[in-house]
Amino acid sequence: MVIAVAVTLVVGLVIGYGIGGARPAVGEEGRYETHTIVALLPLTGALSTFGENSKETVLLAATDVNAWLEREGKDWRLDVKIEDTATDGPTALAKMKAWYGTGVTLFVGPQASGECKELLTFANANKILFISQSSTSPALSIPDDYLFRFCPDDFIQGPAIARVMWDAGIRHVIFSWRGDTWGDGLQKATEES
Structure with a gap:
């Protein structure tokens, strides 16, 4: 998960810089422009433990990217803002x-x-790229949208999952899940396999 978040941030940085991820602002003392990426993370709510890990990973990745930009003499920096989605x-x-x-x-x-x-819907209508490190719902596998996973x-x-269970000798399963986009898709895909 941590690696996925780091890869997400770096790929997002490259894509975002290439497409103008945000209106650039002048950095400290006018030395460089800053490009803002917002991390929408579940710091509270059902996925809060994942959100905290992702937050630390995003901040570490931003520090590393900015250090690299400094070493390379680039005239811009990354500014990451963290927002709590409350898993909502x-x-x-x-x-x-x-x-x-x-x-x-x-x-x-x-x-x-x-x-x-x-x-x-909002992201697609406004051409907003968003990159999820853990969304798996088949309902969101839509060609040419602005969600990268x-x-x-x-x-x-x-x-x-079905194959691993079968190979382990498991022949009967009682499914229990939250009844949401994530759980419904995984339950259906596992049961149908």
Whole structure:
């Protein structure tokens, strides 16, 4: 998970810089421009433990990227803002809209498929790139949208989980899940395999 967040940030940085991830602002003493990326993370709510890990990873990655930019003599820096989505789709959408209003068009997260689903229509309509490090819902596997995901969706995970169970001799399973975008997709893909 930590590696996925770091890769997400670096890839997002490269893509964001290439497409103008945000309106650049002049950095300290006018020495460089800053490009803002907002991390929409579940610091509270059902996925808060993942959110805290992701927060530390994003901040570490930003520090590393900025150190590299400094060493290379580049004239811009990365500015990462952390926002708590509370593992809640409407909260994530409100925060995306607020930051979009300031010119930000590149986001890392959110982590939950339900949150990503909530953002998708607004992001697609406004060409806002958002990169989820852990969304897996097959319902969000949509060609040409603005959601990038760094882990396989449940169409791949479900059969893999079913195969591992079968190889372990497990022939009967009682499913128990949250009944949301993530759980529904994984349950269905596993059961159908």
